[in-house]
Amino acid sequence: xxxxxxxxxxxxxxxxxxxxxxxxxxxxxxxxxTSIVNVALTDMQAxxxxxxxxxxxxxxxxxxxxxxxxxxxxxLGDFFGKKITFYxxxxxxxxxxxxxxxxxxxxx
Numbered sequence: 624x625x626x627x628x629x630x631x632x633x634x635x636x637x638x639x640x641x642x643x644x645x646x647x648x649x650x651x652x653x654x655x656x657t658s659i660v661n662v663a664l665t666d667m668q669a670x671x672x673x674x675x676x677x678x679x680x681x682x683x684x685x686x687x688x689x690x691x692x693x694x695x696x697x698x699l700g701d702f703f704g705k706k707i708t709f710y711x712x713x714x715x716x717x718x719x720x721x722x723x724x725x726x727x728x729x730x731x
Contacts, residue, residue, distance in 0.1 A: 653689070660685050 660682060668678040700708045 653693075657685070657689075 664678055664681065667673065667681060668675070671678075696708065703711075
C-alpha cells in the first residue's frame with residue numbers, strides 16, 4: 624500500500640463535515656434526553672406519589688437502557704437491517720412511557 628493510495632481513501636469535502644455534524648447531533652440528543660428525564664422527575668414524583676428513592680429508579684432504568692441499547696444498535700442494524708431497526712426504535716419509543724405509567728397504575 625503506497626502513501627498515495629492510503630491518502631486517497633480519506634473522506635474529503637462537505638461529506639466529511641456532514642458526517643461530523645450528524646455524529647455530534649446524535650451525542651447532543653442523548654444529553655438532551657437525559658436532561659428531559661431529570662427535569663421531569665419532580666412532576667413524575669408528584670403525579671405518581673413516589674418517594675425520592677422510588678423515582679430514582681427512573682434515572683437508573685434510563686441509564687441502564689442506554690448502556691444496553693447504544694452499543695447494541697450497530698449489531699441490530701447489521702442483523703435486521705438499518706431501516707427496520709430505525710423503524711422499530713422510533714415506533715416503540717412512545718410505547719415505553721405508556722408501559723411505565725401502566726405499571727404505576729396497575730402494580731403487580
